[in-house]
Amino acid sequence: MLHLRIIAPAGWTDAVVDCLENTVGTAHLVVLEGAARVPPGDVVMCDVAREAADELLRELRTLGLEDDGAIAVEDIDLSLSRHADRAEKDAPGEGADAVLWESLTEATHEESTLTATYLAFLSVATMIAACGVVLDNAVLIVGAMAVGPEFGPLAGVCTALVRRSPKLAGRSLVALLAGFAAAMVLTTGFSLMMGGFGLFSDELLGQDRPNTDFIWHPDPFSFVVALLAGIAGMLSLTSAKSGALVGVAISVTTVPAAANAAVALAYGDLRQMWGSSQQLLLNLCGIIVAGTATLLAQKFFWGKQNARMARSETGMR
Template sequence: MLHLRLIIPADRTDEVLQLLERTVGTTHLVVLSGAAREPRGDVVLCDVAREAGDGLLARLREMGLDRSGSIALEHIDLSLSRRADRAEDEAPGEGADAVLWESLTDATHEESTLSATYLAFLTLATMIAACGVVLDNAILIVGAMAVGPEFGPLAGISTALVRRAPRPAWRSLVALVVGFVVAMALTGGFSYFMDAVGLFTEHRVEGPRPNTSFIWQPDWMSFVVAFLAGVAGTLSLTSAKSGALVGVAISVTTVPAAANAAVAFTYGDYAQTWGSVGQLGLNMVGIVVAGTLTLATQKLLWARHGTLPVAR
């Protein structure tokens, strides 16, 4: 279930209440007349089944409530109510299959914005991966994968492509490209420093690395794994099962490939550098293609339930 909190201009409250009351999947309707002060208006609270959430949000935005008032949505972890159970049973489809496009767009916008925090996490993840590459340590590689925030912009590109929104797609692409360029440049400087103090050596980078040599040797299996991880990651976002993202993060070698490229470049091993860049690109393409196809399929399958609230 979802919880909606609406701030509505007093002269439009009846119109919004009529919409809520005739929408299948809504219950627990509460009206607080004149309770809102900024902006001024009435506060309306209600619970709505996840299946009906996207259509209802679309109608509320069509009415301009996001401009004249406010629309806030929260996920309800537990609701003990027969009315809530009935509302979920009456709503079309299954809640786990429903996509809240507004929520997805907002989530990917936050995760795909080029910010200092985003750059810091990506750079730190790349530096950790660099240590894992030099030491041929798979544990460090896995840790770096989990820290890396690059799935946000990749999901942002997929979401923007499906919603045909060029500006969010461009913003996500900028965050992805600039983020990796900055992270790789700083990791290159980090590698020079570690070499100067004797912690990184060319022998370790050029020597046998059975645990990490796959990072700079891309093949079709790399694409297959990235594609499957992209599907899983997208489903975890649309179904609000964020825990699955950790598994997705440690399935693809985007951050380790960027780290290996930076380290190899500092030692003049351009074969490893270009192989790592190829691995990085292959993984990103696989995730974006998978995410786009997954969202397009979800949109197509859910279309049979209709995108607007169903009248009671």
């Protein structure tokens, strides 16, 4: 269940209440007249089944509440109520399968913005991966994958393509491309510095590395894994099961490939740099293709679900 808190300007409350009452899957409707101060208006609260929330939010936005009022949505961790149980039962589909497009757009907007924190995480992750490839240490590679924040911009690109949002697409691509470029430049400098201390060398980079050799040897499995990771990642975001994102992060070779390319550049190994760059692009493209296809499939599924629900309601009248 989700909790909605709405600030409705004077004169709009009846329309908001009618919208909530006519939505299958709502419960616990509360109206506090004149309770809001900034902006002024009435406070309307209710709980709604997750699977009915997206359609409800779309209808509320058509009223223009985001301009003159406010709409806030929160997850309910625990709800002990027969009314809530009935609302979830009446709502179409399953909550775990529902997509809240407004929430997804907002989340990807925040995660796909080029910030100092994002750059710091990506750069540190790439430097950790650089240590991993030079030492042929799989543990460091996995750790670097988990630290890397690059799935946020990738999800932003997928969401922007499905929702046809050029601004979100541009912001996500800037964060993705500029972020990796900055991280690789910093990692190249880091590699040279480590070489000055005698910790990195071209001999270490060129030796046999059975644990990390795959990073600069892309093959069809690289693209297949990227596709599967893109599907899993988008399902994790849309179903609010963020724990699965860790598994997604450590299944694709984006950060390690960027790190290996940076180290190879520092020591003039163009063959490894080219192979690592191919691995990086292959993984990024695979995730975007699969993530976008997953969102389109979910959009199609819920469109069919809502159409069946509308026909059912029409037949009962």
